[in-house]
Amino acid sequence: MTNWNDITEKVHAGERLSYDEGVWLFAQPDVIRIGKLAQTVRRRQHGNKVYFNKNRHINPTNLCAYHCNFCSFARFKPDSPGAYTHMPEEIPDMVRPAVEAGVREFHIVGGLHPELGFDYYVDILKILKREFPHIHLKAFTAVEIDFFRELTGMSHHEVLSTLIDAGLDSMPGGGAEIFHWDVRKKICPEKANQEVWMAVHDTAHRLGLKTNATMLYGHIEQYEHRVHHLVALREQQDKSGGFQTFIPLAFHPEENNLGRRLNREWTTGIDDLKTLAISRLMLDNIPHIKAYWVMLTPELAQVALSFGANDMDGTIIEEKIYHDAGARTSQEMTVSALKKWIRAAGYQPVERDTVYNELEVFDAPTEYQPVMR
Ligand code: SF4
Numbered sequence: 001m002t003n004w005n006d007i008t009e010k011v012h013a014g015e016r017l018s019y020d021e022g023v024w025l026f027a028q029p030d031v032i033r034i035g036k037l038a039q040t041v042r043r044r045q046h047g048n049k050v051y052f053n054k055n056r057h058i059n060p061t062n063l064c065a066y067h068c069n070f071c072s073f074a075r076f077k078p079d080s081p082g083a084y085t086h087m088p089e090e091i092p093d094m095v096r097p098a099v100e101a102g103v104r105e106f107h108i109v110g111g112l113h114p115e116l117g118f119d120y121y122v123d124i125l126k127i128l129k130r131e132f133p134h135i136h137l138k139a140f141t142a143v144e145i146d147f148f149r150e151l152t153g154m155s156h157h158e159v160l161s162t163l164i165d166a167g168l169d170s171m172p173g174g175g176a177e178i179f180h181w182d183v184r185k186k187i188c189p190e191k192a193n194q195e196v197w198m199a200v201h202d203t204a205h206r207l208g209l210k211t212n213a214t215m216l217y218g219h220i221e222q223y224e225h226r227v228h229h230l231v232a233l234r235e236q237q238d239k240s241g242g243f244q245t246f247i248p249l250a251f252h253p254e255e256n257n258l259g260r261r262l263n264r265e266w267t268t269g270i271d272d273l274k275t276l277a278i279s280r281l282m283l284d285n286i287p288h289i290k291a292y293w294v295m296l297t298p299e300l301a302q303v304a305l306s307f308g309a310n311d312m313d314g315t316i317i318e319e320k321i322y323h324d325a326g327a328r329t330s331q332e333m334t335v336s337a338l339k340k341w342i343r344a345a346g347y348q349p350v351e352r353d354t355v356y357n358e359l360e361v362f363d364a365p366t367e368y369q370p371v372m373r
Contacts, residue, residue, distance in 0.1 A: 011037050019231050022282045026223035031274050038277035038308030046310040050347040052338045055105040055314040056098040061085040064111030068188035072255035072325035074111050088123040092131040098317050099132055105354045108139035109174055112147045122166045129167030136169045136354040142200035143175030146192040156203045171204050173212030179232050180225040198236045205242030210355050213243050217275055218251040218267035230282040237285045245288040248275045250295050254326025269300055273307045280308025294319050294329050302345040
């Protein structure tokens with residue numbers, strides 16, 4: 001019979017929690033106790049450090065051939081209101097101010113354009129790498145990579161090798177949503193399924209790329225589906241070892257079909273904290289857990305740093321995907337604001353690059369820091 005004493009002993013001994021223990025933890029109302037356990041792991045791994053980076057998001061197009069019913073970002077016809085496509089040669093001028101302000105990473109994800117070929121995506125990387133050779137290109141989810149496979153008839157290995165030649169440095173973790181088919185078939189049946197998503201990351205890891213992983217929670221899934229998702233990622237990490245960071249993503253219900261069906265129900269702060277903390281406890285082989293401030297709000301992301309999270313993402317500069325779904329947070333954050341949020345929560349800010357080399361370790365908080373308004 002699962003109980004607190006056994007789980008606490010296992011966490012302190014650094015032993016792996018089981019699927020049943022993960023489901024049991026989700027069912028417990030004592031979120032503070034779950035958070036304290038997660039914090040034991042987080043402090044063992046990262047001490048008092050909280051990482052952030054200087055990044056800029058680029059979403060090249062919102063036209064998409066798929067129809068995920070939680071998505072507020074996609075448009076399906078070029079003349080739909082709000083539809084856009086940035087051609088590769090336009091993008092450097094769009095992002096130059098951010099480069100001049102010191103960003104070190106472009107995070108590039110977008111729609112699966114129904115008409116443009118693979119060259120469109122390859123050219124985006126080539127042009128950005130040519131213009132800004134020092135900027136790390138973290139680009140294209142496993143779903144996009146699998147879409148390129150369909151477009152070209154190439155293997156995942158060939159697609160990824162072509163993108164690496166064009167400048168790809170690492171991959172983001174999107175498109176994972178919820179792996180369990182009972183849920184996936186209802187929210188995104190056209191997307192790469194669990195096996196394919198894992199196969200893409202497996203190939204990327206074997207080609208030497210670091211990647212991230214996500215989970216979209218707070219819609220129609222049950223706790224069992226969340227834990228199934230976490231265990232699947234843990235098993236893949238045992239095999240290929242290239243996941244750096246796990247990012248739980250709360251479903252946002254504005255401007256999408258799923259949100260309308262669910263009466264625009266948002267996740268609660270308690271569910272957000274519990275999901276972050278249990279992710280830290282279950283994913284014993286993925287080093288970093290991210291509190292994505294755009295999704296959580298900076299206020300809750302600060303609290304999440306005491307519930308197992310050790311990364312706050314970065315400056316971002318132009319976030320579209322969550323804002324199309326109703327996010328009320330800012331679209332960017334300055335470095336001084338990030339440092340202040342982290343210090344005011346009692347942690348030491350560390351600027352990292354995409355693959356977690358420490359670029360600057362800032363002073364630890366020595367006194368009470370008022371929250372920035
Ligand atoms: S989530 Fe991605 S693949 Fe799905 S409709 Fe939106 S943009 Fe397209």
